Amino acid sequence: KAGVTQTPRYLIKTRGQQVTLSCSPISGHRSVSWYQQTPGQGLQFLFEYFSETQRNKGNFPGRFSGRQFSNSRSEMNVSTLELGDSALYLCASSLTRGRPLTDTQYFGPGTRLTVL
Amino acid sequence: GENVEQHPSTLSVQEGDSAVIKCTYSDSASNYFPWYKQELGKGPQLIIDIRSNVGEKKDQRIAVTLNKTAKHFSLHITETQPEDSAVYFCAAFTGNQFYFGTGTSLTVIP
Numbered sequence: 001k002a003g004v005t006q007t008p009r010y011l012i013k014t015r016g017q018q019v020t021l022s023c024s025p026i027s028g029h030r031s032v033s034w035y036q037q038t039p040g041q042g043l044q045f046l047f048e049y050f051s052e053t054q055r056n057k058g059n060f061p062g063r064f065s066g067r068q069f070s071n072s073r074s075e076m077n078v079s080t081l082e083l084g085d086s087a088l089y090l091c092a093s094s095l096t097r098g099r100p101l102t103d104t105q106y107f108g109p110g111t112r113l114t115v116l
Numbered sequence: 117g118e119n120v121e122q123h124p125s126t127l128s129v130q131e132g133d134s135a136v137i138k139c140t141y142s143d144s145a146s147n148y149f150p151w152y153k154q155e156l157g158k159g160p161q162l163i164i165d166i167r168s169n170v171g172e173k174k175d176q177r178i179a180v181t182l183n184k185t186a187k188h189f190s191l192h193i194t195e196t197q198p199e200d201s202a203v204y205f206c207a208a209f210t211g212n213q214f215y216f217g218t219g220t221s222l223t224v225i226p
Contacts, residue, residue, distance in 0.1 A: 004159075033214070043160075043205065043216040056213055090159055103148065105214060107159035 002027065004093050004108035012114045018079040021111045025072050025093030031055075032074040033105065034066060037088040046089075049074050050097045078113075086115045118143040120208050122217025129196050130225050137220045139206035140188040148209040149189045151180060154219075155202045163204075164191070196224045 005024045013019050025032050033056075034046040045058035049068035066076040072093075078085055092105040119142040129135045139149075147168040152160035166173045166180045166189065173180050177196075182189040193200055201224045206217040 006159075035216075042218045045213060045215075048213070103209065104150065104162065104165065106162060107152070109157075109159045 004091055004106055006089075006091050006108040006111050008111060009109065010112045010114075012116065013081050014116050015081055015083060017081050018077065019081060019113060020075055020077045021089055021091075021113075023074045023076075023091030023093075023108060025074070025091075026106055029093035029095050029106075030072050031094045031097040031103075032068055032072065033092045033094075034074070034076050035090045035092065036060070037090055037110070038086075043090070046076065048097065055097060081115045083115050086113060088112050118146055118208055118210050118213075118215040120206060120215045120217045122206050122220060124220060125218065126221045126223075128223045128225060131196060131198060133196055135193045135196055135200070135222055135224075137191045137204055137206070137222075138188060139190070139208075139217050140186075141208040141215075142187065143208070143210055144184075144187070145210050146208040146215075147211060149180070149182060150207050150209070150214075151191050152205045152207065153202045154205065160205055193222075196222075198224050198226050200224050 007022045031050045033048040036044045048056040052068045063079045068074045088110040090110045091108045094105045122139045150165035153163045154160045164178050166182050177194045179192040203219045203221050205219050207214045
């Protein structure tokens, strides 16, 4: 079974630009969560999508947004990039949400975003 | 919200020795506690997990213990090998969201 895939793996952007990252969950998984990982802040939760609906949101500004498609693939978008947005963006998928034994999260390799 | 604290932040052990990483959590509603291993340039990989109705779980050289009363859980790695060198993260799941510890960088010295 293929794991979680994320594209692209690396991105270099300049301040003020916008970026879209893509995540394909494990086949059959319907929940997709996004995290930002930085050396100083660790893993911080961005948002979670389940059945094309945002179910939960972390404490990030509105410049960070996402969506999920009917095939469970998800995208996240960051507009008006700032230097501090440089990070590893991780996507994790799980079979369902909030139900024991099916909520285990599996991570993708991440997209390394560098903002210059 | 939930607060997960993880110690130590760095850990060096000799090959063959044991390594222990500890985490505490604050929300008694947390009911699922996974551990992830992250190697350089890769995403976190689930290595073991434990649910709140279990006190201990073991998988070969890796074990996790959970003390619900004290709200802490620990990762134990025995007979460490150089390939165990990585960053390890603990997490707590409240039923709504995962909260992660800040990570432990483990170095196994050959």
